[in-house]
Amino acid sequence: MTEREFLELWNKNRQQIVVSQMAPTFLLIVTVGLITLGLAGGPLFLSLATLGILLASGILGALVQYASATEAMAVAADLALVKSPSAASRQVVKFAPWLNVVRFVTPAIFTLIFLLLASILLMG
Known part of the structure; x- marks a missing residue:
C-alpha cells in the first residue's frame, strides 16, 4: 500500500x-x-429493558471502537516503515499509542456509568 492509502x-478508522x-x-x-x-424507573421490566438497551449499545460501540483503534494502530505501525514519511504520517505514528485510551479507558468509563445507572434504576 502507498502512504496515501495508509493515511486514508x-x-x-478514526471516523468509525x-x-x-x-x-x-x-x-x-x-x-x-x-x-x-x-x-x-417505574416497573422493573421497564428498568431492565432500559438497561438492556444501554448494555447492547455500549457493547457494540465498544467492540467497534476497539476493532477500529486496533486496526488504526496497525496502520500506524505500517506507516512507521515508510521511507521518507510525510509530516502527517509521522504525526499518526506518534499519536498511535493514545489509541489505547479508546481501546481500554473508554469502555471502562462506560462500564462505570452503566453500573451507576443500573443501581439508580433498580434501587431508586
Whole structure:
C-alpha cells in the first residue's frame, strides 16, 4: 500500500471511532435526563429493558471502537516503515499509542456509568 492509502485507512478508522460513540453517548444522556426528571424507573421490566438497551449499545460501540483503534494502530505501525514519511504520517505514528485510551479507558468509563445507572434504576 502507498502512504496515501495508509493515511486514508487511518482516517476511516478514526471516523468509525467517532461514529461508534454517538449512539451509546446519546442513550446515556437521555437516560440520565429521564432519571433527573423522574421519568425513568417505574416497573422493573421497564428498568431492565432500559438497561438492556444501554448494555447492547455500549457493547457494540465498544467492540467497534476497539476493532477500529486496533486496526488504526496497525496502520500506524505500517506507516512507521515508510521511507521518507510525510509530516502527517509521522504525526499518526506518534499519536498511535493514545489509541489505547479508546481501546481500554473508554469502555471502562462506560462500564462505570452503566453500573451507576443500573443501581439508580433498580434501587431508586
